[in-house]
Amino acid sequence: MTILFSSSLVNLVAQRGLLETFGLGGGFGTTSTNTSISIYSGAQPLASDVVTGWSPYTSASPDFLLHFMNARWGRPTSTSPFISLGVFPGPATAVHDGAGTWAIIWTSAITAANVAGATLPSGTFIVVPVSDLVGNGVIKFNPNAFTTGTPYSIAEGVLGVAAI
Amino acid sequence: MAQISISPLFLTGQFFRIIGANIGSPGIFDSSLGAFQSLNSLLSKAGGGGFASAYVHFHLMKGTIPPNLSSLTTYGARSADILVNWTTSSSGGNSSMFASTIDTSSPVAINSAFVNATQTGTAEWFWWTVTDTTPTGASPLYHQAIGTVGLGGTGADMVMDSVNIVAGTSYRIVNFLVTIPSVWTY
Numbered sequence: 001m002t003i004l005f006s007s008s009l010v011n012l013v014a015q016r017g018l019l020e021t022f023g024l025g026g027g028f029g030t031t032s033t034n035t036s037i038s039i040y041s042g043a044q045p046l047a048s049d050v051v052t053g054w055s056p057y058t059s060a061s062p063d064f065l066l067h068f069m070n071a072r073w074g075r076p077t078s079t080s081p082f083i084s085l086g087v088f089p090g091p092a093t094a095v096h097d098g099a100g101t102w103a104i105i106w107t108s109a110i111t112a113a114n115v116a117g118a119t120l121p122s123g124t125f126i127v128v129p130v131s132d133l134v135g136n137g138v139i140k141f142n143p144n145a146f147t148t149g150t151p152y153s154i155a156e157g158v159l160g161v162a163a164i
Numbered sequence: 165m166a167q168i169s170i171s172p173l174f175l176t177g178q179f180f181r182i183i184g185a186n187i188g189s190p191g192i193f194d195s196s197l198g199a200f201q202s203l204n205s206l207l208s209k210a211g212g213g214g215f216a217s218a219y220v221h222f223h224l225m226k227g228t229i230p231p232n233l234s235s236l237t238t239y240g241a242r243s244a245d246i247l248v249n250w251t252t253s254s255s256g257g258n259s260s261m262f263a264s265t266i267d268t269s270s271p272v273a274i275n276s277a278f279v280n281a282t283q284t285g286t287a288e289w290f291w292w293t294v295t296d297t298t299p300t301g302a303s304p305l306y307h308q309a310i311g312t313v314g315l316g317g318t319g320a321d322m323v324m325d326s327v328n329i330v331a332g333t334s335y336r337i338v339n340f341l342v343t344i345p346s347v348w349t350y
Contacts (some may be wrong), residue, residue, distance in 0.1 A: 001229070001311060001312045001319075001320075001321060002311075002321070003309055003310070003311035003321050003342070004232065004310050004311070005307075005308075005309045006235055025328070029312055044167065046169045046347065047169040047170055047171040047172070047174075048169070048171070048172065048347065050171070051171055051172060051173075073249035080350060105173065106171045123174075123307065124171060124173045125171050125172065125173070125174060126168060126170045126174060127167075127168065127169045127170075127171075128168050129167065136166045136350070137166070138168065158311075159168075164273045
């Protein structure tokens with residue numbers, strides 16, 4: 001048998017796991033921590049792949065499309081079954097052509113210069129899917145196809161407890 | 165299938181807050197059960213509670229394990245089958261009960277102090293609950309988990325040298341490993 005945990009554990013993981021890592025100590029509201037989001041095309045790797053080999057994921061990679069800063073996460077109430085972007089980042093300009101399929105959500109303010117560097121900018125991040133508005137991405141765009149030199153904005157950012 | 169994966173360093177920072185053997189609950193006051201589910205960790209350390217008393221009970225149980233959690237809606241649902249009860253609370257409980265738990269890496273290794281068995285019987289399963297202040301039989305559960313207990317090689321979730329529990333004899337939990345996954349699909 002596999003150990004059965006009550007569904008309340010999802011709530012616990014959302015609050016004391018994810019949100020506290022994003023800087024929201026308890027309860028609800030929006031964090032005061034600015035996070036960054038890097039958007040990529042191609043096959044989604046595991047977070048552990050990114051940790052062990054950063055070089056394919058720098059902004060020089062043709063799969064690197066966009067980099068957003070100053071995103072803040074939160075949830076409207078202490079029992080909300082999701083965390084979401086409470087403060088959306090400003091538009092970012094695509095540096096390569098492609099369709100966004102996955103993203104790295106950094107839990108700190110990682111800059112464009114950081115993701116251009118040869119060293120993994122931070123060891124604290126999650127890797128999530130990206131999609132258009134009808135897809136099941138954690139980060140959504142309308143649409144999720146990007147052209148070099150054009151600015152784009154995130155349409156939605158939601159990490160639901162059903163997905164945690 | 166969509167997938168979310170968490171970096172090792174990100175995940176490491178979550179273990180001690182979710183298990184919470186050596187930290188208290190944060191001092192956020194909210195009277196709803198949902199908030200308690202958000203904030204009270206699984207092994208809330210005694211004296212660390214900021215707003216509510218989270219009572220942790222790790223029960224070694226006799227009898228048939230339920231196939232799911234639907235019949236375990238209150239603290240007293242299977243109280244007659246409790247053989248050993250390792251307990252603490254975030255407000256005035258035994259602070260050393262789970263203090264030797266290692267919850268800063270994965271898998272988390274749960275360890276406890278010695279506790280005397282209250283009944284004689286065959287251990288079949290464990291029931292891990294987090295409840296409110298001084299739980300009664302009707303108290304709701306903030307969190308719970310169940311799993312099988314058996315001898316080595318049986319495939320049980322929790323392995324014991326002997327499942328024959330004797331009333332008045334002391335028992336402790338040693339190196340009960342719980343893995344918190346780093347990859348989630350939906």
